[in-house]
Amino acid sequence: MATRAYQSAPDGEPGDHATKGTKQAMLTGTAAKYREMGLKLLMRDPNVRQAMFQVSAKGRAAVAARNAPKSDQRVGAEALERMGRGFGVDLGGLLTAE
Incomplete structure (x- = not known):
């Protein structure tokens, strides 16, 4: 400096x-x-x-x-949710295991 x-x-x-x-x-x-x-x-x-x-x-x-890879169950649920959205139906509440 x-x-x-x-x-x-x-x-x-x-x-x-x-x-x-x-x-x-x-x-x-x-x-x-x-x-x-x-x-x-x-x-x-x-x-x-x-x-x-x-x-x-x-x-x-x-x-x-x-x-980490997602479980097969979660991957399948996400695929069904996307398919439902494609038909204009929200399947999110039906597929969650709570």
């Missing part, structure tokens, strides 16, 4: 770090290095590693649940 190049560089648009020659672009690489080093320092702590692992596992489980 004390260099002449940084001092004379334009600020650029807020949030635009991709435009070369702006102050934000000049700081992007440096900031990324500090973030990487900070994460490595944090991960030395066993409690932080455990917490990060738990959050990561919870996220993976949520994605797996969202992307």
Whole structure:
């Protein structure tokens, strides 16, 4: 930040770090290095590693649940609901197992 190049560089648009020659672009690489080093320092702590692992596992489980294949019963019910809508009949209340 004390260099002449940084001092004379334009600020650029807020949030635009991709435009070369702006102050934000000049700081992007440096900031990324500090973030990487900070994460490595944090991960030395066993409690932080455990917490990060738990959050990561919870996220993976949520994605797996969202992307899990639907049961054959639900797929069939959805097909019947679409067919009913095609004929102008709402079959949604008849097909739910509640």
